[in-house]
Amino acid sequence: MNKVILMGRLTKDPTYRLSRSANPTPxxxxxxxxxxxxxxxxxxxxxxxxxxxxxKNADFVEKYLKKGMKIAIVGRLQVHISDNNGTRRYYTEVIVEEHNFAESKSSYQSINNNQANNELNGGSQTGDGFVPVNEDDDLPF
Known part of the structure; x- marks a missing residue:
């Protein structure tokens, strides 16, 4: 059985696109x-x-999920293998089957307001222990 359940916060706004197939999939x-x-x-x-x-899950993400939101997801692991000049690389991702909000809208909005205030004041951490991630940072992905 391949089942993953996670709860966390989005590090930035999701990306949304259509696949390049004959029947484009979101x-x-x-x-x-x-x-x-x-x-x-x-x-x-x-x-x-x-x-x-x-x-439809992608449409839901594009419509409702934003940076900083706390969500719970259910899905499955998928591993991709790529060969680049003889070097094998493994990429693991979660294919999400279900999204659940893990906090109220007012909680999310107050956290975003606190993050904005922290960034303006030079702070580095939100009230719930998460450190805001700048898109310019060198992240491992």
């Missing part, structure tokens, strides 16, 4: 920041999981 992709349960030396660690939604 595809939405985003990265979910998921905190690990255990802390190392008092610091929590975060995993950044690439998530992809297809069809």
């Amino acid at each position: 595809i939405a992709q985003y990265t979910l920041a998921v905190d690990r349960k255990y802390k190392v030396q008092g610091q929590s660690e975060t995993d950044f999981i690439i998530c992809k939604a297809l069809g």
Whole structure:
């Protein structure tokens, strides 16, 4: 059985496109920041999981999900292998089958307001322990 359940926050607004097939399929992709349960030396660690939604799920993502939102997802793992000049690379992503909101709209809006205030004031962390990610940062994806 291949089943994944995750809860985290979107690191930036999702991307949305149509596939290049004869019957174009909507595809939405985003990265979910998921905190690990255990802390190392008092610091929590975060995993950044690439998530992809297809069809009606992609339409839902494009319409409702924005940077900073806390969501819970259910899906399956998919591994891609690519060969580049004899070097094999493995890419793992979650194909999302179900999206669930994990906080109220007012909570999300207050967190976004706090993030904006922190960025204006030079702060580096939101009230719930997440560090805002700038799109210019060198992230591993």
